[in-house]
Amino acid sequence: MRTVIVIPARYASTRYPGKPLAELTLPGGARRSLIRLTWEAAQQVRGVAEIVVATDDARIRDACEGFGARVVMTPETCRNGTERCAAALQAGGFAADCVVNLQGDAPLTPPWFVEALIAAMKGGAQVATPVLRCDPVTYAHFVEDRRQGRVGGTTAVFDARGDALYFSKEVLPWLDPARLSGEIPVWHHVGVYAYTPDALAAYGALPEGRLERLEGLEQLRFLEHGHRVACVEVEGRGRVFWELNNPGDIPRIEAALKENAR
Template identity: 35%
Template sequence: MSVCSSSSSSSSSCSSTGKAWIVHSILAGTAIAVAIGARAYLGRARKFRTRVVGIIPARYASSRFEGKPLVHILGKPMIQRTWERSKLATTLDHLVVATDDEKIAECCRGFGADVIMTSESCQNGTERCNEALEKLEKKYDIVVNIQGDEPLIEPEIIDGIVKALQAAPDAVFSTAVTSLKPEDAFDPNRVKCVVDNRGYAIYFSRGLIPFNKSAKVNPQFPYMLHLGIQSYDSKFLQIYPKLQPTPLQLEEDLEQLKVLENGYKMKVIKVEHEAHGVDTPEDVEKIESLMRERNLS
């Protein structure tokens, strides 16, 4: 150990040495803090939104197609086909059906599904998912709203939107789009979507968007069709029902717009998928014909 003398030169040397040790200590302390912080951050990142539940909201009353979840598609109720496809997703820790109708609940229990009874007052599938989430015994980080009228939903799409939300901490919502067919361009039951360069939603509409001044479909433009499936951060899902209805949401009758109008971010992934949602009784025949062509039982 060196001892400081009373001489001026020794004093100067001691001062320099002391400053060096102070700087060294600060740098060492900073490096340790950064390392600890990095480990803590990475630990949180690995655990970020890890617990996932899939919820299939289903109601009997529907203005376009009453009793739709129970309609048979090649011998099985549509809700059962959606359930069976959803069970193949690898990111779901649990899967339930949320309904306000005892006939649907009885049907679902019959093929082995877990059922959560919800209120008839739910305004949409998102509110029904929130009520079901509150009634579940376990806590989850992500809730996937799986539309019961998509009997051919791809489990890879479920996994895709879950992973997209896990990878985007600034988003509270994620969903999927696919290419829009020209014949669906002006169908109000086929919801269209536009996104920004980073893959976040800008707008959803029942009309064709973007809409050019020729008022015709541009065959060169990659229009996107919104697929009904979506996932939410569970904390945001608890906030959603408390948000007041917004003008665009009410005009388009699209719940996604309330999210965007309130300034929240929504991540969108593009997938290759032929949308086969059942919106009307006529769609059932189309689905069955397609399944026969593809030899799907």
């Protein structure tokens, strides 16, 4: 199975304009852009034939080509990363049996998260995405973000087979703090996806869904139109995972990079 990682990146983010080019401080004091850190994370994944950055912005293109990444230009009309991956597959002229969407704001994504998705695709899934059980620190971040009115991470709810029932930027399921003990039954949806080329093509032909629009979560389009999304359970193995959703997340990610380097 030929796997290609596509890193969709756009400059005109509503919540954080220019986010892919935001610089983070690494252990030792060096500074690198978010998109470069994500590209370097993709290079750690085993079994990948090619890594491509998909963007519509010349500033991102120039920065990525400057550190050696292959870039495919995609239309400004792409509304989300999945549409941009589909456009990149069409415009880039590369063959793939599996396309992994590693979003450009997730440099903390461990390689085994993506490798678990690739294994699920080999097992016959059409669309797959990782879910990570919340540890107390991550759960507290989720709850605090919602308390402060910030858009934080995404949670996933899935059935006994592992097929997604729903994704939300709310913390689901709701938990009574007085009864919270032991393992936390909240699953952090990791914003990485794997698709077959047919699933990508089908997505692009579907109209935007009502829940997708309300939540701002692209994967809900699959669910709203009856397509299965396999939730693949992954383990952090002591690594902290968090996407860069808001400018205030930069210190969190810098701290995690420092911790992961130990």
